[in-house]
Amino acid sequence: GGQFMGKQSALTQEQRIYAVACFEEGRGERSVAREICVSRSAVKRLYHRWRVRGRGALVTKPTKQSYSFEIKLAVVTRFLCGEPKVDLAREFDLSSPKLIETWARNYRARGEDALKPRPRGRPRRLASTQDGEESELQQLRREVEYLRAENAYLGKLRALREQQRRTK
Structure with a gap:
């Protein structure tokens, strides 16, 4: 090689x-x-x-490509709604369909924040009084995101079943 x-x-x-x-x-x-x-x-x-x-x-891509939060979210949402990862990877010119699985796994675990670019350098300390409230807010946001994705997925599933029922 x-x-x-x-x-x-x-x-x-x-x-x-x-x-x-x-x-x-x-x-x-x-x-x-x-x-x-x-x-x-x-x-x-x-x-x-x-x-x-x-x-x-x-041709291996020499640089590590990074994708915007918006693109990652769009790809993950469509993947979770049942679109094939190979088609999505082709459409968004991703280096590999594996990437989509990774994003989706992280998204399921940590919500939208998992798709946002990580800040570089040393993390800034939050005032300790805000810490508890902040994490609860993040948890709620994560739960809302998860439920939204699940809702979209179930809606798509229902539409597909309806379509299959009509074609029989």
């Missing part, structure tokens, strides 16, 4: 080029991994990148 491939890929550049050629022929990650005798997870990661970026999957 290239000198600054780092931990990006367990595959050599040659293996990656070969694997992508196989994907283009319609082969899946399982048979390709077996043929070139490498771990399936490495081929699977490449396969997912290929589904999003085509041959662009062979």
